[in-house]
Amino acid sequence: MRKQLLAGGFALSAFLIALFSFGQSPSPTERPTASPTPILVSTSTPTPTPTLTATISPNESGTVSVPSTLGASPGISPSPSATPIAVQAAALGESDLGWSEKGAPVFRLDQAVVTALAQNPTVLQALEEIRRTKGVIISIRAEALPQIGPSFTWGWTDPNLRQNATGLTTFSGGGGGGAGGGGPGVGAIKNLRSDIAYNVKVTGSQLVFNYSTFRAIRGTFFQRDSAYFALRNTVDQTIANVKTQFYQVIVNRELIVVQEESVNLLESQLKDQQNRFEAGTVPRFNVLQAQVQLYNQIPQLIAARNAYRISVLQLAKTLGLDFNPARGNAAPLRAVGHITYIPRKIDLLAAIEEGKRNRPFLKQARANVLNAIEQVHVAIGSWLPTVNTNGGGEWLSSEFNSSFGDVSKGWLTTVTGSWPIWDSGMAWGKIKQQRALLSESEITYDDDVRQVELEIQQAVSNLAQNQESIQATEKNLETAAEAVRLAKARLDAGAGTQLDVLNAQVQLTTAQSTNLQALFGYNSSLAELNRVTGMQSTYTEQFDSIAPHATKRSTYYTGSDVDARGRPKRNAGFQTTTTTTTTVSEQP
Template sequence: MKTFRWIVATGWMALSVWGADVPARTVPWAGRPLTLTEALNWALAQNAEVRKARQDLEAATGVAIQTRAVALPRLEGNAGYTVREQGGVEQFPVPGLPIQIPNDNWSAGIRLVQTVYGGGRLTSAWRSARLTEQQARAAYDTAVAETVLAVRTAYADVLLAAEMVRVHEASVQLLEEELRQTRQRFEAGTVPRFNVLRAQVELANARPRLIRAQNSLRIARQQLAQLLGFDVPSEFSDDLPLEPADHLQPPESKPDLAAGLKQALNRRSELAMLRHAESLQAEAVRQALAGYKPALEVFAGYDVHSPTFRDELDRGIGGWLAGAQVRWSFFDGGSTRGRVLEARSKQERVRVELEDLRRRIELEVRTAYSRLMEAHEVLASTAKVQEEAEEALRLAQARYAAGTGTQLDVLSAQTALTEARSIHVQALRDCVVAQARWERAVGLPVMEAESQP
């Protein structure tokens, strides 16, 4: 069992290159094998789902900044210039006083405004901003976990397809050797032509299975490349030069269902997402209830304007100002009551979703446990069958060479061996994938995942 504690220096660029998204690239591994760890690193850096989740995380950071801004002071500035027709300005001549109301004026000012009491809105805004970021982080972790599972499964499928090609190539080689020996015996007059025809038919039947296995390998490579976020160059019209460096190896550790259930309820990012959503709805209720309470703002600033009773546009009159303002809506037509009702209903809905998700995750863990145990048992059984099939072929060939066996015995043993090898390789892949799904079900952290190709 190969253990990798993913340093993911490339993959976790997801956390350090926000805003500098990585475009899809052409395959860089041509000419060298690709390990599972490298595949995971590439996927965490370039997979489309991870990149979209990274942008969602950055967008949530922007939402949190907007939410937090409600509790912060505002610095506002204003300026204006107005001109009227002279006939539209009423004059008030006072004997002995030089009063002349101008037909144009200007004003400017700056003001610092701070809400000091909002009925609970301010503290709720800070909590909501923090919860929004945490919820987005949990959503990102979910996307990463799903991508890791998909890549591990696709990598195992490539290994399975490659092993299947080797199994069927070995079968074809065995049948070619059987045909060669049968022809020699026929030429020596020890066997009839029927034996040659039977060997030719068996060989012809084996070649389509090899062709299908080779095509499955091509498709598996392309699916893995798509998950890694690479554009397949047009020059690779037939097959990708993607060779896995690892091998199918069964996991050594056996799962603990009770510990897995407890771990899943504590670590699954989907549950964390809904817990944060429930807390956000609780804050929405507090903010809605704040509509029943007054809001107090204080402000300070400086205003300057042109003279009101003198036609001196180039002169400014200004000074400092400060004050406070209270707003209290005594009747809003039921708007606040409606917002409270809406927020409480959404909060209760999230609670129901959380309970349902907890049950579904428990079912997922139990299902993953059952399938992993089944995979271990099937793998142990197929390993023994493969050994027996190899021994049966050896005995059949020895008996046939000694003249006590038949060609049918040899061909049947060869077919049984090919089937046993195919079933064993499939069982290996199923065991590896079942382990990956178990680790995903219990919420094993990506950085601590222990797995095998």
């Protein structure tokens, strides 16, 4: 029995020795040389002193940041960083971003909005449009106000021309008419008229009645109101654009951190596999696989840096910042802040009604409708008479003396009127045109109401989608971070494979990017919701000083219970009546 056990043990030992010899790595003389490690330019900010890396549990922050460990011990896997992504993004330097932000103006979100409202070209153009409409009001109103002006005429005629025009007259003397008498006397009649003539008038004109002019003046006030509401609409759009672009800059900066973390981990994995390969514990395939994964990740980091720079340039353009040649390729600004998630409950029906009442977009459409009504009356005025009056004083020089004391002076008064009794249908044609334009403006208003409803529903839907995405990705972040930790631990213990670590890291990078995009989508959707509901009052109050008084009246109430002209609807409210008719055919 002992002999059998001894023989069996000896045979088992021989089998294990043979198996171990078969599984050994090749000799150093036969080992191929591994490819060089790809070098990533500036994956982290260089500092003169070493940075201490603390360890955290994967569920402490929801993200895992892995620094470069090219100089670390080959047998130790890098530990996750305790620094949140937002803090790491704020600490990125020139080598990480691809340009220098030193000396660039720093903007927070509120500062960026205020700067855009002061310098954005679209806002400035809207302000100039208000000034233009005020000029239109002045010019049209002047047609109905008195107009006074002097006129002066002065003329000089050569006396020779006046004498030739008068001619000569021959007459005889009073003595005897014999041969010894005096000869005939020839005398010329002297021209006593003055060679200088002048005329001075001071006249004034006043429009007494013109229906078209009076209604045109009313129309200019609605044009002014429309320009003001266009400004408010532009301001709301600019605020939403600044917020969205500002959030995009912050997200793109944090995405750089995510991509750097992934690259750093892949670098450490490549170094670890090279060390294991040199020790003969893994085949060369593991090294090549790590290299391919790293090379595939580096372009994504490069693209993230470029996306960040482009988003900064777009924000600078929206803020109205000019290009500074002295800075060259440096950043025009630096956005400071981070994206937060603050849940917000939205009542769709209340939001739609609030949007209808607050949106300057609808109030501008209402002003256009009211202006179109006035233009119809302007066309009707072509049928009515026009009455004007003129009056003033005149100073006329004397024909025989140019002295101002001998002038003739007096008053002039003229009343003129006209009434186009028959114009071959010209006035009627104008009326039909303006009525058609009025109908178009009312149709546009109704469509704008539906557009507001659509925009609010879209914003609420996008907000709900991003809110659900945030909740889903936050849970996935913890799971992905834990998966990376376990995969690395299994690899260090020899129970896992390198592919498990690489796949887990890819999933973590995807989860972090998805979470950041969801945060950006939520905040940008919130900014859009504030725009479409007209809730940007925090920033638009500074334009209240230029608001016409008429814009604050009930004339521009645009709730659901009024039509395009502001008249109460017959069937106001959200009630909908549906009538269904069913026809039944009897078969013979």
